Amino acid sequence: MKLIQIWSSYYPVILAFLSFLYSVSLWFTGNKLEGIFVGIWVPSILGFSVAIRQIRRDTNPQKQKSHE
Numbered sequence: 144m145k146l147i148q149i150w151s152s153y154y155p156v157i158l159a160f161l162s163f164l165y166s167v168s169l170w171f172t173g174n175k176l177e178g179i180f181v182g183i184w185v186p187s188i189l190g191f192s193v194a195i196r197q198i199r200r201d202t203n204p205q206k207q208k209s210h211e
Contacts, residue, residue: 155192159185 150157162184170178 155188159188162188 162181166178166182166185168178169175169181
């Protein structure tokens, strides 16, 4: 149960970190353009997760009050 709570809270950070590792591995294996492309995923994943959380808070104001 606790693992599910951790995953639901931190999945964007975990996915962004895995994307970063994949990007670095591509870069150092000689696939520099692919590594740069995958590296762009990191801020995209984090930005998208912030947007999703903001939408969830805007559509459910009762949940927002319980966190404060």
